[in-house]
Structures are given as structure tokens and as C-alpha cells.
Amino acid sequence: MYDPTVARLTYRALLGRRRAAILFVLPALLLLIAAAVRMFAGADDQVASNVLGGFAIATMVPLIGVIAGTGAIGPEIDDGSIVYLLAKPVKRPTIIFTKLIVAIAVTMVFSALPTLLAGLILNGNGQQIAVAYTIAALVASIAYSALFLLLGTVSRHAVVLGLVYALVWEALFGSLVAGARTLSVQQWSLAVAQKVAGDGAVTSEVGLPLATVLLVVVTAAATWYAGQKLRALKLAGEE
Amino acid sequence: MTTIEIDHTSRWFGNVVAVNDVSMTVGPGVTGLLGPNGAGKSTLINMMGGFLAPSTGKVTLDGRTIWRNEAVYKEIGIVPEREGMYDFLTGKEFVVANAELQGLGGAEAQRALATVQMEYAQDRKIATYSKGMRQRVKMASALVHEPSVLLLDEPFNGMDPRQRMQLMELLRRMGAEGRTVLFSSHILEEVEQLASHIEVIVAGRHAASGDFRKIRRLMKDRPHRYLVRSSDDRALAAALIADPSTAGIEVDLTEKALRIQAVDFGRFTELLPRVAREQGIRLLTVSPSDESLESVFSYLVAA
Numbered sequence: 001m002y003d004p005t006v007a008r009l010t011y012r013a014l015l016g017r018r019r020a021a022i023l024f025v026l027p028a029l030l031l032l033i034a035a036a037v038r039m040f041a042g043a044d045d046q047v048a049s050n051v052l053g054g055f056a057i058a059t060m061v062p063l064i065g066v067i068a069g070t071g072a073i074g075p076e077i078d079d080g081s082i083v084y085l086l087a088k089p090v091k092r093p094t095i096i097f098t099k100l101i102v103a104i105a106v107t108m109v110f111s112a113l114p115t116l117l118a119g120l121i122l123n124g125n126g127q128q129i130a131v132a133y134t135i136a137a138l139v140a141s142i143a144y145s146a147l148f149l150l151l152g153t154v155s156r157h158a159v160v161l162g163l164v165y166a167l168v169w170e171a172l173f174g175s176l177v178a179g180a181r182t183l184s185v186q187q188w189s190l191a192v193a194q195k196v197a198g199d200g201a202v203t204s205e206v207g208l209p210l211a212t213v214l215l216v217v218v219t220a221a222a223t224w225y226a227g228q229k230l231r232a233l234k235l236a237g238e239e
Numbered sequence: 240m241t242t243i244e245i246d247h248t249s250r251w252f253g254n255v256v257a258v259n260d261v262s263m264t265v266g267p268g269v270t271g272l273l274g275p276n277g278a279g280k281s282t283l284i285n286m287m288g289g290f291l292a293p294s295t296g297k298v299t300l301d302g303r304t305i306w307r308n309e310a311v312y313k314e315i316g317i318v319p320e321r322e323g324m325y326d327f328l329t330g331k332e333f334v335v336a337n338a339e340l341q342g343l344g345g346a347e348a349q350r351a352l353a354t355v356q357m358e359y360a361q362d363r364k365i366a367t368y369s370k371g372m373r374q375r376v377k378m379a380s381a382l383v384h385e386p387s388v389l390l391l392d393e394p395f396n397g398m399d400p401r402q403r404m405q406l407m408e409l410l411r412r413m414g415a416e417g418r419t420v421l422f423s424s425h426i427l428e429e430v431e432q433l434a435s436h437i438e439v440i441v442a443g444r445h446a447a448s449g450d451f452r453k454i455r456r457l458m459k460d461r462p463h464r465y466l467v468r469s470s471d472d473r474a475l476a477a478a479l480i481a482d483p484s485t486a487g488i489e490v491d492l493t494e495k496a497l498r499i500q501a502v503d504f505g506r507f508t509e510l511l512p513r514v515a516r517e518q519g520i521r522l523l524t525v526s527p528s529d530e531s532l533e534s535v536f537s538y539l540v541a542a
Contacts, residue, residue, distance in 0.1 A: 005339040009325060016327045079323030084333075084380060087288065087317045088340040089309050231307055234291050 003090055006098040014071050014106055022067055023106070026060045027114030034118035045129060048122035049201050052133040056118060057186055057193075061111040061140045062166030068106040069148025070158035072099040077233070078156065086233065093227030096149065100223055103145035112137035127198030136193035136202075143185045143215050146222040153226045153233075181205040188215045241301055241314060241387040241419050242266045243287050248296030250282050257282040259443040260296070265421050269414035271434030272423040273454075279443040280423040281320065284392045287421070288317045300388065313341070316381030320392035322373065324365060330376045331361035337380035351379040355409065371402035378409070389413055391422040395429050407433050462486060463504050467497045468524035469515065478514045482506075496524065 014020060033051060041047050073096075076082040085095055115137040119130020147165075152158040173180035174187070181187050182205060190204035191211035204211065243265040250258040258279045265287075274280050285291040286298045289305040289312070297304065300311050325333055331352065338348040352358050355375040360368070365376065374394060381389060391410075395403050410433060414420045424430050430437055437454050439447040447454055469475045476488045476497055484503035491498050501507035515522050 003340070005336050009328075009336055012327060013325070076323070080319060080321035081323035081325050083290070083317065083319045083321070084324065084337060085340065086290065087312050087315070088337075089313045089342070090340055091309060232292070 001094055001097050002101060003094055003098045006085060006090070006095055007102050009085075010072050010099050010102040011106075013075065014068060014102065017071065017075070019067060019071060023064060023110045026063060027110055030056055030060055030114050030118045031121065034121040038121050038123075043123040043126065045123055045127050045198075045201060048119060048126070048129050049133075049197075051122060052115060052119055052129065053190070053202065056111070056115045057133060057136055057140065057190065058171055059167075060114070061107070061137050061189075062144055062170060062186070063163075064111045065103075065107050065141060065144025066148050066159060066162035066166055068103040068110070069145045070152035070162050072103040072106075072145075072149055072152065074152035074156075074158045077153070082233070086230075092230040092233075093224075096153070096223060096227040096230055100145055100149050100226075103149055104142050107141035107145050108138055111141055127201045128196055129198070129201050132193040132197035132202050135196055136189040139192050139215060140185050140189035143188065143219050146219040146226075147185070150222040150226040150229070153229045178205070182210075183214075185215075185218070187211070240267060240417070243305075243388060243419065243421070244297070244299045244302075245283070245287070246297040246299070248286065248293045248298055250279075250286060250291065250294045256443050258286070258293075258440075261440070261443075261445045262296075263438050263445060263448060265419055265438075267414070267417050267419050268436060269410055269420045269422070269434050270436045270438060271430035272421060272438050272440060273427065273430045274423075274425060274440035274446075276425050278425075278440045280425075280440055281392055282443075283440065284390055284421070284423055288315065288390050313384065314386055315388045315390065316384065316386035318374075318377045318381045318389070318391040318394055320396065324373065324377065324380075326366035327364065329362050329364055330357055330368070330372075330379075333365055333376060334361075334379045334383060338383040341384040343383055347383045348379075351383045352376075354382055355379045356405065370397035371399060374398060374402070374406070378406070386418070388419045389421070391420070393424060394422050395424060395426070403429075463501045463507070464528045465497075465499045465501065465507075465511075466491075466494070466524065466526050466528045467499055467511070467522065468495065469497070470521040470523065471518075472497050474518055475515060475520050478518055479510070482510050482514075484510055498528070 033055060037047060037051055112134050116130055116134040119125060119133055123129060125131060148162045151162055155161055169180060170184050170186050174184050187204050187206045188211035190202060191206045191208045193202045194204045195208055245261055245263050247260055247262050248258060249256065249260050261283065272280050272283065282291060286293055287305065289308065292306045299305060300314065303311060305311050334348040334352055335345055338344055352361050355378045357372065357375050357379060360372060365373065368376065394406060398406065410420050410422065436450060438445065439454065472490060476490060479485050479499065480488050484501055484506040485499060486502045487500040489498040511525065
């Protein structure tokens with residue numbers, strides 16, 4: 001199911017491109033904000049929760065997920081180099097699964113790790129807030145990677161669509177339309193965080209059982225479908 | 240013995256028919272897929288390589304369907320036309336990765352790099368390679384697993400004459416070893432020099448098939464048209480029409496030129512300057528008026 005060669009190529013493609021700069025910029029920004037808030041406002045649980053929920057989980061994690069998820073396959077399909085993976089006796093779902101693992105790993109490293117550090121800076125993990133949001137970031141990394149990997153497989157405009165989902169759907173509609181919040185990776189992952197954190201420190205619009213089911217179903221379905229799409233991927237010729 | 244069989248295969252994109260009811264069998268040896276740009280060569284190769292489903296018909300490798308069948312890549316090596324190829328890797332890293340994906344390792348990769356004579360630049364990033372070097376590394380990646388079938392889409396595009404000769408030599412050797420080698424080209428001379436068997440595709444249709452002598456004869460025997468201006472058009476016309484290599488001469492008064500139809504290309508090209516010299520006529524313009532590849536192909540289709 002996992003091909004180390006595909007993984008190696010994917011890691012290098014992801015981290016070697018200029019786009020990868022965002023992977024470093026966003027976490028750096030989060031740490032900077034955390035340090036600044038701590039300096040000016042002191043350690044405050046509510047403020048910590050606002051920063052981690054408002055910037056880390058709502059903005060940074062989905063953006064890193066877009067970069068890693070679509071970047072794990074989109075550019076290869078765009079420039080045609082995916083041919084060298086496809087013209088091999090390697091099962092296409094294996095290629096997708098491997099790329100998913102890589103995307104998840106990259107998203108986790110560049111989003112969950114900074115979230116933990118930022119949480120520690122903000123209030124030293126008071127009320128388990130740092131750990132709770134880190135777990136939310138870890139959980140969200142999996143679902144985002146699967147979703148955006150699928151997007152990268154089916155669309156040439158994956159990055160734009162991913163950004164629209166992450167920023168418009170999750171951030172904007174989520175705050176305006178109550179229903180949109182139920183269909184939001186962010187809320188599902190917050191449901192998991194809610195369980196971990198102290199009373200009322202983290203809130204989610206979705207109950208934990210439903211959130212868990214949705215997370216598992218979305219991740220599995222997106223991965224399976226991406227594998228199917230790759231099996232039938234048509235490489236446009238030059239003509 | 241590995242054979243690719245294309246059986247009454249069509250492929251359309253929306254309303255556009257790219258390949259129209261083509262049937263052909265590609266067996267061991269070097270086969271050239273010849274046709275003008277946009278004729279459907281790439282579509283056909285993509286179907287043979289399993290990257291495109293036929294809209295109707297069947298494309299098989301020794302009886303096994305190629306589409307959605309990863310197992311065939313143990314026997315097929317593909318050299319795509321597109322340039323995308325993990326530019327951030329070195330040549331060696333790229334070929335090693337391709338070997339690993341075939342379940343092989345560094346030794347096979349090194350052998351393939353030696354085959355295409357790219358060892359000297361194997362540690363440089365692909366991004367720094369010239370077109371010919373990229374083409375050779377692509378070849379190496381397709382050869383790591385010693386495939387019995389090699390598919391190459393416009394492999395000579397952008398190569399200089401020396402690189403072209405090297406690649407031709409390599410493909411010839413592959414063919415002589417009994418591999419099934421198929422390459423596409425829109426340049427007749429390339430195909431003629433290399434392929435023992437030629438398939439001609441024009442506007443999505445299978446226009447001609449056979450050995451190159453037959454196709455060459457068709458190409459040579461077709462009437463050639465020339466536009467000629469000289470110091471004395473009528474005297475030149477009178478002298479030329481006496482020779483059997485010309486089939487018709489028209490005096491075009493508006494253009495102030497002769498329109499000559501030659502049936503024996505070789506003889507006519509030798510006749511024209513000789514006649515002009517003997518008659519003391521100065522040739523001002525000699526230009527072939529239907530030398531475009533499309534006209535050559537449309538002649539082939541009609542034949």
C-alpha cells in the first residue's frame with residue numbers, strides 16, 4: 001500500500017518548490033503572534049484559545065493542508081511528470097495512499113507542531129489548551145490532506161478551489177450560516193479538541209460521535225475516490 | 240515476441256474525432272508512426288501506453304487490454320513527448336527512482352544510463368539538461384526494466400543531428416534485439432532512416448501501412464508542382480515540355496511565371512538547370528508550390 005519511492009519523490013517535490021515557502025511562513029507567523037500576545041496580554045486562557053482557534057485552526061491548518069494536499073499530486077499532473085509513476089507496475093491506489101501519507105505528515109509537522117509551540121508560549125498549556133488544539137490540528141491534517149489530495153487529482157485549479165473551501169466556506173460561511181458549520185473539517189476537529197480541553201475552553205458546533213464518523217468517512221471516501229480517479233486519469237496529449 | 244494490436248479503435252474528445260476507426264498491429268522491430276501535426280499520433284500512442292481509453296475498439300498487448308492494467312508496464316517502456324520530469328532530481332536519481340518503481344535497483348539504473356551514454360552528466364540536476372540530454376534520460380528511465388515494447392512520442396524533436404544519430408542507432412539496436420519499438424514523427428526523413436515498417440496517420444485515419452520503400456515510392460511518384468520565373472518563360476516551357484519528366488506547363492500571365500507539373504522528381508531537378516543553361520535562359524525563381532507536408536500526406540491518402 002505504501003511505496004517508499006513515490007513517497008521520496010513526493011517529499012522532494014513538496015518541499016523543493018517555491019510554494020513550500022508558505023509552509024514555513026505561516027507557522028513562523030503563528031509563533032510570532034503567540035509571542036507578541038503573550039508579551040502584551042500575558043498568559044490568558046481565553047486569549048490563547050482565541051488565537052489558536054482563530055488563526056491556527058481556522059486559517060493556518062487548512063492553508064497548509066491545501067499546499068501539502070494539492071501539492072502532493074497537482075503539479076505532477078499539470079506538467080505531465082506523473083507519467084513516470086503511472087507507467088509502472090504500481091497500483092494506482094498505492095500511489096494515492098502514499099501521497100496521502102506524505103501530505104498528512106507534512107501538514108502535521110507544519111501545522112500541529114507550531115500549534116503546540118504557540119500554545120505553550122501563549123499560556124503554557126493551561127486547561128490543556130495547547131494539547132487540545134494540537135490534537136485538533138493533527139485530526140484536521142488527516143481530513144484536509146485527503147480532501148485536498150482528491151482535489152489535486154481531479155482539478156487543475158485545485159489550489160484555488162482549496163483556498164475557496166478553506167477560507168470562504170470554513171471561515172466565512174461557517175460564521176454566517178449555522179448549517180455550514182456541521183460540514184466543516186474545522187468543526188469536526190474542534191469536537192475532538194473539546195473532549196481534551198478543560199471545561200468550556202474549546203467549543204465545537206458538532207458533537208463528537210458525529211464528528212468522528214464524518215472525519216473517518218470523508219477521509220476514507222476522498223482517498224478511495226482519488227485512487228479511482230487516478231486509475232482513469234487521462235493525460236491530455238499535446239494535440 | 241510482443242505485439243500491440245489496435246482493433247477498430249476510435250477516440251474522440253467532445254465533438255472532435257482524434258482517431259477514427261484505426262486498426263493496426265505493431266510487432267517486433269522498429270515501426271514509425273508518421274503523420275502531420277495534429278493527425279492523432281499522440282492520441283494513438285497514449286492509447287497504446289494506457290493513458291487514454293479508446294472511445295470504441297480495443298487496444299491490447301499480446302491479447303491483454305492495456306487500459307487500466309498496471310501489469311502491462313512490466314513489458315512497456317514509455318518515452319513521453321512532454322518535458323515534465325522531476326527537474327529537481329539529478330539524472331541518476333531520476334533513473335534510480337524509475338528502476339525502483341519497477342522493483343529494480345541502482346545496478347539496473349546505472350546500466351540504463353550507460354546505454355544512453357549519460358553517465359557523464361548523471362549527477363547534474365535535470366533542470367540543467369539540454370533537450371537532447373533530457374531525451375536520453377527519459378530513454379534510460381524507459382529502458383531500466385528491459386521492456387519488450389518501447390513507445391516513443393516524437394523522440395527526435397529538438398535534438399541536434401549528432402544526438403539524433405545516437406538515438407537512431409540505439410533504437411535500431413533495440414529493434415534488432417527483437418523488441419517492439421514504435422516512435423511517432425512528422426518528419427518523413429526521420430521515419431525513413433529508422434523504421435523498417437511505417438504506419439501513416441492523417442486526420443485521425445490510418446492512411447497507409449507498409450515498408451518504407453513502398454511509401455517512399457508513393458512519395459516520389461507524386462506530381463511535384465513548381466513555380467518558375469525566367470528571362471524567357473516561353474522558350475523555357477517549350478524546351479521542358481519535350482522531356483517526359485514534365486506532365487504539364489502553364490503560362491501564368493498574372494503571376495508572370497510558369498506553373499510546371501513534374502512527374503519524375505529526380506529527373507526534373509536535373510533537367511531544369513541543364514535546359515536553362517543550354518538555351519541561355521536565366522532562372523529567376525524556382526519554388527516548389529506544394530512541398531508542404533500536408534500536401535504530401537493528402538497525396539498519400541488519395542493513393
